[in-house]
Amino acid sequence: MSRQGNRAGDPRKVNGELFTLTYGALVAQLIKDYENDEQVNKQLDKMGYNMGVRLIEDFLARANTGRCNDFRETADVIAKVAFKMYLGLTPVVSNWSTTGDEFSLLLESNPLTEFVELPPGHANLNYSNLLCGALRGALEMVQMDVDVRFVQDILKGDNITEIRLKFIKRLEDAVPVGED
Amino acid sequence: MSKEEEFKLMYGMIFSIKSFVSRLSPTDMKDGFLNYSTSKYKLHFFETPSGLKFIMNTDLSVGSMKDVLHQMFSSIYVEYVVKNPLCSLDQPITSELFKNKLDEYVRGLPQFGTKTGS
Numbered sequence: 001m002s003r004q005g006n007r008a009g010d011p012r013k014v015n016g017e018l019f020t021l022t023y024g025a026l027v028a029q030l031i032k033d034y035e036n037d038e039q040v041n042k043q044l045d046k047m048g049y050n051m052g053v054r055l056i057e058d059f060l061a062r063a064n065t066g067r068c069n070d071f072r073e074t075a076d077v078i079a080k081v082a083f084k085m086y087l088g089l090t091p092v093v094s095n096w097s098t099t100g101d102e103f104s105l106l107l108e109s110n111p112l113t114e115f116v117e118l119p120p121g122h123a124n125l126n127y128s129n130l131l132c133g134a135l136r137g138a139l140e141m142v143q144m145d146v147d148v149r150f151v152q153d154i155l156k157g158d159n160i161t162e163i164r165l166k167f168i169k170r171l172e173d174a175v176p177v178g179e180d
Numbered sequence: 181m182s183k184e185e186e187f188k189l190m191y192g193m194i195f196s197i198k199s200f201v202s203r204l205s206p207t208d209m210k211d212g213f214l215n216y217s218t219s220k221y222k223l224h225f226f227e228t229p230s231g232l233k234f235i236m237n238t239d240l241s242v243g244s245m246k247d248v249l250h251q252m253f254s255s256i257y258v259e260y261v262v263k264n265p266l267c268s269l270d271q272p273i274t275s276e277l278f279k280n281k282l283d284e285y286v287r288g289l290p291q292f293g294t295k296t297g298s
Contacts, residue, residue: 057253057258061254
C-alpha cells in the first residue's frame with residue numbers, strides 16, 4: 001500500500017492555527033460546562049488518555065521502533081520522536097531523579113497555547129492537561145504505568161513549561177488460567 | 181468448540197510458547213517467537229509493543245510473514261480500526277471495511293494461492 005498524495009499535502013496534517021484554536025474552543029467549552037478547574041483538568045486528562053490509547057498504535061506503526069530497554073530510552077523516544085511527529089517540537093529531557101524513574105520534559109514553546117492568555121481566576125487550570133493524559137494513555141499501552149503532570153507552565157508566568165513523568169510500575173500481560 | 185473457547189486456547193498457547201521461548205533464550209531475544217510448523221500448517225505470530233497479537237496460519241511452503249503481519253498492523257489495523265472512532269479497541273472487530281481491506285490485502289499477497297487445489 002503506497003501512501004498517496006504526498007505532493008498534494010499530507011491529508012493527516014491540518015493547519016496549525018486551526019488546531020490551536022480548536023483546542024482553545026474545547027477548553028473554553030469545558031470551562032463553561034464544569035464548575036471548577038479541577039474538573040476541567042480531569043476531563044482534559046481523560047480525553048487525552050483516550051487519545052493516547054489510540055495514538056500509540058499509530059505511533060508504533062509509523063515510527064517502527066522496538067521496545068525500549070529502559071526509562072531513559074523511553075524519555076528520548078518521547079521527546080525526539082513522538083513530540084516531533086505529533087507536535088513538531090522537541091522538548092528537552094532533564095531533571096532526572098537519582099533513581100532514574102522520574103524526569104521532566106521542558107518545552108520552550110507549546111503549540112496549544114499559542115494565542116492563549118489565562119483569564120484571572122483560573123490559577124488551578126492546567127490548560128494543556130490533554131498532553132498529560134495522552135502521554136499516560138500511550139505509555140500505559142506499552143505496559144508502563146506512569147504518572148504525568150504539569151509542574152511549570154509558561155501560561156502561569158513560569159519561565160518554561162515543564163511536564164514531569166514518574167514511572168510507577170510495569171504492567172504485565174494477563175496470565176491465562178493455569179499458568180504460574 | 182465455540183469460537184470464544186478457541187480464542188482462549190489460542191491465547192494460552194501463544195502465552196506459553198512466548199514464555200517458553202524467552203526462558204530458553206540465553207541472550208536477550210531480538211524478535212522472539214515468530215512461527216512454528218506442524219506437518220499440516222505453519223502458524224505465524226507478530227506482536228506489537230502495545231501487546232497486540234497478530235496470528236496467521238498458512239501453508240508450509242510460506243517463508244517469514246513478519247513483514248506482512250507488520251504491514252497488516254500499520255496499514256490496515258491502524259488505518260481502519262484505530263482511526264475509526266466507532267470501533268472500540270477492547271471489543272472484537274466487526275467493521276466490514278476492515279474485513280474487506282484485510283481480505284483484499286491477503287488475496288493480493290504473492291504467497292496467496294501459490295498452491296492450486298486444497
